[in-house]
Structure formats: C-alpha cells, structure tokens
Amino acid sequence: MTKWLGWLAIIGLIAGLIMGFGYAPREMTQGNVQRIMYLHVPAILTAYLAFGIVFVASLIVLFKRSSMADRWGHAACEIGVIFTGLTLVSGSIWGKPTWGTWWTWDARLTSTAVLFLIYVGALLLRGMVDDPERGARYAAVVGIIGALNIPIVHFSVTWWRTLHQPATLLGPERAPISAPIFLALVVNLVAFTLLFAYLMAKRIELRRLQDSLYA
C-alpha cells in the first residue's frame, strides 16, 4: 500500500511539473518566475492539512491517551514542518525578484514563520523529554496551540494590509487566476497531497516499528 502511494505520488509530481512548466502559460506581469507558485501554494496547503491532523490527533492524545493518535500526530507534525519550511524558502526566493527583498516582516510571512517555529518546538519538546508518554502530551499541547495560528496565517492577508498577495485558493472570492493556471495549481495540489499521504504512511509505519522495539 505504502509503495503504491509512493508511485502515485511520483506520477502526480511528474504530472504537476508538466502542468506547471508545459501547460500553464507564462504569467503576464511576473513572467516565468510565477511558476514557483506551483510549489509554494501546494506546499502550504499540504502543511495546513498536516497541522489539522496534528490538532485532531493532539486532542485524542490528551483526552484518550491513544498511542495510535500520537503516532499520527508525530508523523504529521514532522512532515508539516518540512512543507512549511519549503513554503518559507520558496516564498523567499519568489519574493526577491518580485518584491525586491528576500524577507519582510509582513503579517503573512511572520505568522508563517511563527507557525514553523511552533511545530519545530513541538518536535524538539517531544525529543527532549525522557518519558515518551509525557513527551507525547507536551507535544500535543503545543500542537493544539500551533493549530490556533493556522487561521491567523491564512486570513492575515485579508485582516491586515500586507505585501503578500491575497489567497489564490481558499480565498473569500473566486480565484483571480486564469483556468490553465488554476488547473496546473490543482494538479500540483493533488500531487503534494499524494506525497504527503505517502510520507505519512511511511513515517507512521516507522513509529510503529520503533514503539514495538522499545516498548
């Protein structure tokens, strides 16, 4: 099953690259540098999904003490951090030629960086505590606090005046992009979701193996 997910993810990513570089047209104002969007937007939306899973898993860990929920939360947290890191780096690279700067303390950028740091903190906290059960509970508390930041990240572009553009997908209005660009974005989003599912399955499997060895 995991292997199949892996192959599906690879096929999805290749299709995403073809859509992003071959099918989608060159954007009128930004030129080809806008193609970073096909990496940047799916990465953050997948990170939202990962942290949503962390939130639900954290609640289950705190109220039911479930080790399965802890495995899910741990895996989603780790992968969410990677996708958020990719969002920050790709956004910074995209920002330099379009805004003229690698970084600015804009509401969207700052709240995303805070999101990243919260979940890195959750992973560090888990690793620092000797008792795995206590570590899981501490990480769950941080996981819940971190999830409260997700709406702030997403709506920061509408709540405050920011340099960052408004949401392309999941915005209050219809996506302000042409149909081919929208389609390329959706294909890449599906590819990233498949990649996320594959990495989740693999990471959960490893945690299960770790738990059975060190129990």
Added chain:
Amino acid sequence: MPDHWGYVLAAYGIALVVLVGYWRRLQRLSRGLRRSKRGGERTS
C-alpha cells in the same frame, strides 16, 4: 519583467533536495530498525 529562471530552478532544486533527503532519512531509519528487530528476534 525578466523571467528569472535562476530563481525558479533554485526553488525547485531546494525542494527536490529537501524531499529526497527526508525520504532517504526515512529509508535509513527503516533499515536500521528492521536490522535491530531481526537481531532482537535472534537473541530472544
């Protein structure tokens, strides 16, 4: 506006390195754990 292909390559290149690096880390961890499991089964 110029195309800035260098920036596009850098963004996708870094993403590739990070994702392949993470996948390799999981593979390594998996091999190590399976080896320990086999070792544990043999000694018990």
